[in-house]
Amino acid sequence: MGLAPDYGFLMAGRFVAGIGVGFALMIAPVYTAEVAPTSARGFLTSFPEVFNNFGILLGYVSNFAFARLPVHLSWRAMFLVGAVPPVFLGVAVLAMPESPRWLVMRGRIDDARRVLQKTSDSPAEAEERLLDIKKVVGIPEGVTDADDVAAIVRASSKASSSSSSSRHDGVWKELLINPSRPVRRMLVAGLGLMFIQQATGVDCVVMYSPRVFERAGIKSKTNSLGASMAVGACKTFFIPISTLLLDRIGRRPLLLASGGGMTIFLFTLATSLHMMDRRPEGEAAALGAVSIAAMLSFVASFASGLGPVAWVYCSEIYPLRLRAQAAAIGTGLNRIMSGATTMSFLSLSNAITIAGSFYLYACIAAAGWVFMYFFLPETMGRSLEDTVKLFGKDADDEDVGDSRRHAPSKKPSTSTELELSAQH
Numbered sequence: 001m002g003l004a005p006d007y008g009f010l011m012a013g014r015f016v017a018g019i020g021v022g023f024a025l026m027i028a029p030v031y032t033a034e035v036a037p038t039s040a041r042g043f044l045t046s047f048p049e050v051f052n053n054f055g056i057l058l059g060y061v062s063n064f065a066f067a068r069l070p071v072h073l074s075w076r077a078m079f080l081v082g083a084v085p086p087v088f089l090g091v092a093v094l095a096m097p098e099s100p101r102w103l104v105m106r107g108r109i110d111d112a113r114r115v116l117q118k119t120s121d122s123p124a125e126a127e128e129r130l131l132d133i134k135k136v137v138g139i140p141e142g143v144t145d146a147d148d149v150a151a152i153v154r155a156s157s158k159a160s161s162s163s164s165s166s167r168h169d170g171v172w173k174e175l176l177i178n179p180s181r182p183v184r185r186m187l188v189a190g191l192g193l194m195f196i197q198q199a200t201g202v203d204c205v206v207m208y209s210p211r212v213f214e215r216a217g218i219k220s221k222t223n224s225l226g227a228s229m230a231v232g233a234c235k236t237f238f239i240p241i242s243t244l245l246l247d248r249i250g251r252r253p254l255l256l257a258s259g260g261g262m263t264i265f266l267f268t269l270a271t272s273l274h275m276m277d278r279r280p281e282g283e284a285a286a287l288g289a290v291s292i293a294a295m296l297s298f299v300a301s302f303a304s305g306l307g308p309v310a311w312v313y314c315s316e317i318y319p320l321r322l323r324a325q326a327a328a329i330g331t332g333l334n335r336i337m338s339g340a341t342t343m344s345f346l347s348l349s350n351a352i353t354i355a356g357s358f359y360l361y362a363c364i365a366a367a368g369w370v371f372m373y374f375f376l377p378e379t380m381g382r383s384l385e386d387t388v389k390l391f392g393k394d395a396d397d398e399d400v401g402d403s404r405r406h407a408p409s410k411k412p413s414t415s416t417e418l419e420l421s422a423q424h
């Protein structure tokens with residue numbers, strides 16, 4: 001993008017970068033949740049959001065730093081600087097272990113054990129996590145890579161990967177066409193949370209903050225860029241607060257406190273802007289200060305709860321067989337709502353004023369608080385395999401549980417028993 005000779009080339013680069021961002025937004029929280037120990041899962045799974053916003057802050061800083069360059073050079077310098085961090089990310093990925101849950105699903109139990117031993121608080125916890133994963137996949141206790149069951153699971157995974165379209169069609173059908181009651185509740189919780197995160201207009205507040213600052217009396221370009229940088233700094237500063245509290249006080253308290261604060265400060269911002277419209281420009285200085293304080297407080301409320309916790313929560317609640325596809329749907333909805341709110345903001349503000357737009361977002365935030373209160377159970381302290389039980393017992397889990405209760409405790413020995421284990 002930084003070397004683009006024309007507009008079409010620039011948009012092509014933007015498209016490719018967007019694919020990379022989309023991959024990262026979906027994979028990073030799910031991968032982290034599957035690798036992290038239960039005691040620190042919330043803390044670690046919020047890291048993608050922490051560093052996303054640190055990168056956004058660096059974007060503000062680069063805008064401010066390059067603003068004095070000629071226009072034909074400033075935007076190119078901004079893009080070229082952004083090309084440096086992905087190089088380090090690409091090298092670092094080579095040292096990352098594979099998800100232990102993915103390894104067990106492929107029958108690579110000893111590899112999964114080695115990963116869990118490196119990422120658990122103790123050897124006993126590593127074995128407990130491995131046992132939970134094997135139960136979900138349907139592998140009996142005590143089975144290793146050398147056993148027949150693991151070999152059958154590996155063969156089944158190779159066969160299913162060769163006919164991956166039919167297998168994926170079954171997952172999509174279970175998610176979208178014929179979901180069970182627990183899966184439906186998970187989808188309502190996860191997709192509802194992703195919808196609320198963006199429908200409250202946080203991207204509009206951040207992206208169009210210079211317009212709000214202009215209304216508040218900050219007119220010059222340099223001051224406006226500096227004020228926008230303050231918004232990014234506020235957001236980046238408050239996200240680590242939720243990161244430190246996620247595994248101490250839980251997800252629900254942070255979400256409810258964040259949603260309540262967002263509602264209050266959006267109403268305050270909208271009211272101050274509405275009152276500024278009715279007063280002469282010289283008499284609105286105090287209201288301008290109130291609107292800036294309300295906007296920064298709204299961003300702080302979002303960053304200390306709904307911003308990072310939504311990604312953590314949605315990476316925890318889905319069963320293993322549906323987690324990747326359900327996370328993809330949630331990420332897609334999140335990005336669609338982000339694009340819809342930012343692209344419609346100017347038209348909306350022209351139709352009902354900027355104050356009216358923020359009143360609308362405040363109403364959505366209030367409705368979101370009610371939704372979070374009634375539909376989101378607490379997941380803190382539970383393993384990923386145990387979290388799905390909060391939404392009811394899944395039919396597949398019930399079948400596996402029944403077979404486990406009626407089956408003998410010894411390792412399966414007959415071919416029929418091996419096939420049944422692999423099928424589960």
